[in-house]
């Protein structure tokens with residue numbers, strides 16, 4: 583049995599990913615570390631709560647002692663890091679918690695992983711060779727999509743909100759652990775997800791709720807800003823592919839090639 587630590591698995595994307603991953607890989611045991619902030623709920627994980635290869639631990643990714651305990655107790659052999667503060671509007675009101683969770687939290691996790699798996703820079707302990715840290719990030723680190731074209735992995739980083747700035751900072755920390763210590767890392771930067779279990783606060787649930795209640799639909803500015811959209815289980819398949827086949831040290835963009843203005847209609 584191989585133990586994989588997933589963080590933020592009670593949130594939107596993580597709670598779609600965990601059942602998919604458990605089902606697909608019968609030799610993986612999933613340890614889910616989640617603080618259950620307003621954004622996470624165990625209701626999202628009902629279908630796996632009694633699964634023999636699944637454990638839930640309530641806790642903060644910034645808590646180094648707890649993360650070290652989990653690595654030792656479960657002999658963690660891989661990490662997929664979803665946990666984050668993820669709502670742009672909240673980051674404008676309260677940026678501090680975004681820096682704490684997204685930057686300090688990512689640093690804490692990757693530093694514990696490096697110490698647990700590696701003997702010294704560029705030398706893994708024999709039994710932990712190939713253990714990988716997969717960081718889940720966002721295409722918002724690249725800034726605003728233009729009227730034509732896509733973000734690529736070569737698009738310069740230009741975050742515009744405290745949320746995207748904190749995610750960009752966490753990407754840089756992960757990159758540095760690959761370059762400085764030779765840690766086996768991959769980063770995926772995904773576009774906007776939609777699908778089951780998404781929190782009410784996000785754009786598509788808000789639009790659907792307003793429409794059902796016959797209320798006017800709230801739109802940012804002139805509604806012409808462009809976003810790319812991807813179904814959450816397609817994202818999960820992309821993560822799976824990169825986690826298993828991605829090249830160490832690489833960044834991969836995952837998107838739907840499905841770019842729409844917020845007021846787009848057919």
Ligand SMILES: NC(=O)c1ccc[n+]([C@@H]2O[C@H](COP(=O)([O-])OP(=O)(O)OC[C@H]3O[C@@H](n4cnc5c(N)ncnc54)[C@H](O)[C@@H]3O)[C@@H](O)[C@H]2O)c1
Nearest residue numbers: 590592593594595617618619621622642643665666774775
């Ligand atoms: N939702 C999207 O469209 C989208 C797109 C691209 C990338 N991402 C990235 O994917 C990841 C998951 O996004 P999501 O939409 O599922 O987010 P979410 O807000 O739905 O879930 C985040 C989860 O992290 C947990 N969490 C928050 N702070 C924590 C802490 N300090 N310690 C432990 N757990 C904590 C929350 O309880 C929650 O369960 C994030 O890193 C986000 O940046 C999201």
